[in-house]
Amino acid sequence: MGSESLHAPRERLSRRTLTIHHAIVSIMEELEAVDWYRQRADDCEDEELREILLHNMREEIEHAAMALEWLRRYDADVDEQFRTYLFTDGKPIMAVEEGAEHEEAPEDVGLDADATKPPSPAPSGRRKTIGSLKGKKG
Template sequence: MSVDYHEAPDVLDERTKNIARALTSLKEEIEAVNWYNQRVAASNDESLKAILAHNRDEEIEHACMALEWLRRNMPEFDTQLRTYLFKDAPVTEIEGDQGGEPGSPSAKSGTGLSIGSMKNK
């Protein structure tokens, strides 16, 4: 595996290098999911399709494992995954919600932003 650093590796700490490794691995696993998924769709041999689908699903497992490592090691991944994953509301209705669950007033409005009343009190 070759990690693509955008900064000189000698100025990066080990934590940053490990995050780069995990992100690179995640990209590679997602790319493999795409390749296998296309091969499944294109094949007309059912036994080959089954093998390719199995391989695709293994790559999904690997991607999820890398994502979980990132969630545990980069707090913003944890925050964003908790915000967006396993919700029933449309994703764009969750965006901008300041910690409320789908169905809360900010999630229903779709923005979560408010400037308050413009009326004089």
Template sequence: MDQYHEPVAELSPQDRDFVRALNSVKEEIEAINWYHQRVVVATDPQIKAIMAHNRDEEIEHAVMGLEWLRRNMPVWDENMRTYFFTTGDVTALEDAATGGEGGEGAPAGKPASGGSLGIGSLKGNR
């Protein structure tokens, strides 16, 4: 099916479940986006309320899918532990988590801060 970008026969059953979960989260987020736009422009208060309710249920669905990904793909867990439920500058959290060494996704030429924000020790508290 067109949900695959590589020959499906080369994907393990686990990989296929990853595809299902990732597609499901993608679809939920698309639905949130569509519902939200309809909520904003709808003129009838009842349909506005119904679509707001539906949008919020899609958020629940998306988060349930993210939780499955967290439990089954370790890098999701690592990143959620770094970025979720934090406050302040989100972009500073990578330096804090890596001690300023950046990560695989760190922009080229990004200077190491050495965790100068003083929150680098948070990683050890998990």
């Protein structure tokens, strides 16, 4: 029995899509566990058990971070977004988004010819987004 969260017939999905699916489902489970542990810790009246629950919550955050890093390394689109938005402390996130939209180089816009192969990483500082396609003049 595989994942029950596929949204297309399994035989029509590429190995790459299934691999990414496994990572995404795992990340979802780790983050759900983080949420559960935090809620249980809030609701726990025993101080020692609360500390254990919070410790376990932090372990789940570590697991989520490891899987997110794997996904970033595996998928160039994830890598591009993480490089744009993560660790941008001190700058409003929407300002980061506005800046990224204006950095777009027109030659980067387009779909990969073979979606079953990993996309090659975009050159740094260049982005391709659906949002930027909307405002593009032909």
